[in-house]
Amino acid sequence: MKNKKILLVLAAVFLLSSCGKPWEPDDLKDPDTDTPTASDSETKDPENTDHVENVDLISNIIFPESFTVGTYNKDSTAIISLSDSGIDISGENVSVDGNTVTVTNSGTYVFSGKLSNGQIVVDSTGAEKVTLVLNGVDITSSTTAAVNIVQSSDKVELKIAKDSVNILSDASTRSETDESNATVYSQDDLEIESEGTLYVKGNFEKGIHSKDDLEIRESTVYVEALDDGIRGKDSVHIESGNITVYCCSDGIRTNNETDEGKGYIEISGGKIEINAGMDAIQAVTDINISGGDFILVSGGGSINSSSQTDSQWGNWGGFGGMGGFGGGRGDRGGMTPPDQNIPANETNPPEMPENGMNGFGDMQGVDPFASYDTTTAESTSAKAVKATNSIIISGGTFTIDSSDDSIHSNGSVTISGGTFLINSGDDGIHSDTDLLISDGKITVEKSYEGIEGLDITVSGGTISVVASDDGLNAAGGSDQSSMNGRPGQNGFGGKGGMGGFGGGMFENPVGSITITGGTLTVNASGDGVDSNGSLTVTGGYTVVYGPTDSGNGPLDYTSEFLMNGGTFVAMGSFGMAQDVSSGSTQARTFVRVSGSANSIVKITDSKGNLIFETTSPKSYSCILVSTPEMVSGEEYSFYFNGELAGSVAAK
Secondary structure, three states: OOOOOOOOOOOOOOOOOOOOOOOOOOOOOOHHHHOOOHHHHOOOOOOOOOOOOOOOOOOOOOOOOOOEOOEOOOOOOEEEEEOOOOOEEEEOOEEEEOOEEEEOOOEEEEEEEEEOOOEEEEEOOOOOOEEEEEEEEEEEOOOOOOEEEEEOOOOEEEEEOEOOEEEEEOOOOOOOOOOOOEEEEEOOOEEEEEOOEEEEEEOOOEEEEEOOEEEEEOEEEEEEEOOOOEEEOOEEEEOOEEEEEEEOOOOEEOOOOOOOOOOEEEEOOOEEEEEEOOOOEEEOOEEEEOOOEEEEEEOOOHHHOOOOOOOOOOOOOOOOOEOOOOEOOOOOOOOOOOOOOOOOOOOOOOOOOOOEOOOOHHHOOOOOOOOOOHHHHHHOOOOOEEEOOEEEEOOOEEEEEEOOOOEEEOOEEEEEEEEEEEEEOOOOEEEOOEEEEEEEEEEEEEOOOOEEEOEEEEEEEEEEEEEOOOOEEEOOOOOOOOOOOOOOOOOOOOOOOOOOEOOOOOOOOOOEEEEEEEEEEEEEOOOOEEEOOEEEEEEEEEEEEOOOOOOOOOEEEOOEEEEEEEEEEEEEOOOOOOOOOOOOOOOOEEEEEEEOOOOEEEEEOOOOOEEEEEEOOOOEEEEEEEOOOOOOOOEEEEEEOOEEEEEEEOO
16 A cells, blocks of 8 residues: 555553453443452463453353253263252262362263352373263352363363253452363363353353363353453364354464474364454464354454554554655546556646655664564454464355454465455455465455465455455565564555555565466455565456555556466556556556446457456546457457447557
8 A cells, every 4th residue: 555644553552441342241240349350360370461351251141040951871980969068979989078079080970960169170090081971060169160170191071961051150260379260171181072052151261271182072162251262272173063252362272382283273163153352263373274154253343443543453563664655647637548648638747757756765664663562462463363373274154353354374374265254454364474365255345455465376266355455465564463563564666656654674576466266356445456576467357446546556566567367457546557567468458547436347349349347336547457358459449338438459
């Protein structure tokens, strides 16, 4: 984008000062007596860097008034009936101390009943796994976790009996020696499987937390938490089920960044609904999604975007220097090829340097926010799907409303399938390195920049992008949760363009956009397609409805634009418009024209054959058209709302 407004940055301020905003709290807890304070939690979880303090518990899940007993017919080691008046045990390897029930060995343990102030503990030295079956329990603890898995030689299975309803709620405080930070807390691998329903309320920090691997399948789970909803330190696997998370911090998260092969999230199915104060799904390494239905809201949604003038939420990071201006003035007037005559209404145009004005060069690289603490911005991001290394999506249905980027990787993003409906307060899809789209249906209804990456390749799929800044932006920068600057702030103007405001300028053109297939429609208020390096089109069907202001163009590139196949149409303002590069092999027309919004544009060849037709959603003053049917030297006629405006020879 050209002429970007420099935004003041206060990213360290987490605008959701109450996690109850934008959600309305109900009376499930008394904030005057039950709300945790900094002293309650500051020393309990050294891994947690983003605990939200002094907030009301969000209350979007309607918890049942009590449990419901279902059926469980398999063999068991012990059957435990819970009650405040006494705990009845039939079987072995179970001990009771007050209202605390401890499982001490491998086996299957079936629980039912209610404890107003109690706990289930697993402290097993057995060689095999422990299976906890919840068959209608309602357990609340006023001092610690409701389920605390201290140790198990093998994984622990948490099974929910068929047709049962189970409620778990932890204390809002912990003692100094209590390591548990969740309602369901496990030091070992945890697997959750269900034919019933589990409700989990995290009054202290997290809802469900495994310090190793966490697997969820065939489960109906509702989680409400002051901090992360679901966390698996080493990994989170979700195969199926219905999972609903409302939380003040991250919805689903991993955080093991030190052990090789750990810290990833893998989802292959299920229905997942997350409303998170911060990131909805965050992996410290990789995310791989091959299926599932997702409804994801982060940071209050796109209405709480970084572009809001009354809010600083989402403005991650500092800024670099301002690039120099470049390029000369564009003509204005009737329909003519841009490189030909000056219109008659401008007989005395002002003289301009051949290569444009080169101003503000001494400001390049200046960072007025150099002292900004980037670690704080990382902990307060509000992205929908976020990973440090890579995101791979090959299937699934996604409805996303995010304050920050909707899909974001500090490494690469690969999309080879899936259906996406995205409303973002920042980037729709962002990658700091490679961004590859080979299939899928992607609709970005709202964004600051639609699709942004260092190197963008589109080889398939159906993609529609609406952006308040650039539609596609290659090497446009990285937001503060990754490297250097707020949305798309590393920028170059193209030939005849103005340099972007960036988090440090590149010495040489960097980045690329390559389109080899697919259908791509862009509606951008900034540059339609903007590459700070090269742009290459060899296939596909691309239509760009670019900006209406003269400070941007429907097409912007720094090094070259090779048009060697496919259909590419760019319509928008002419002030910063660019043509294809001389090395292109496919013919094109590039004309000046004055067109209004909602006008019908039709282009035919000399025999009247239709070459291209569209209805532009916005006004435009130039059109670049290149299709495989065009022949260099042949005349092409332009019709606007059915009237012939003129003919131009293709080059």
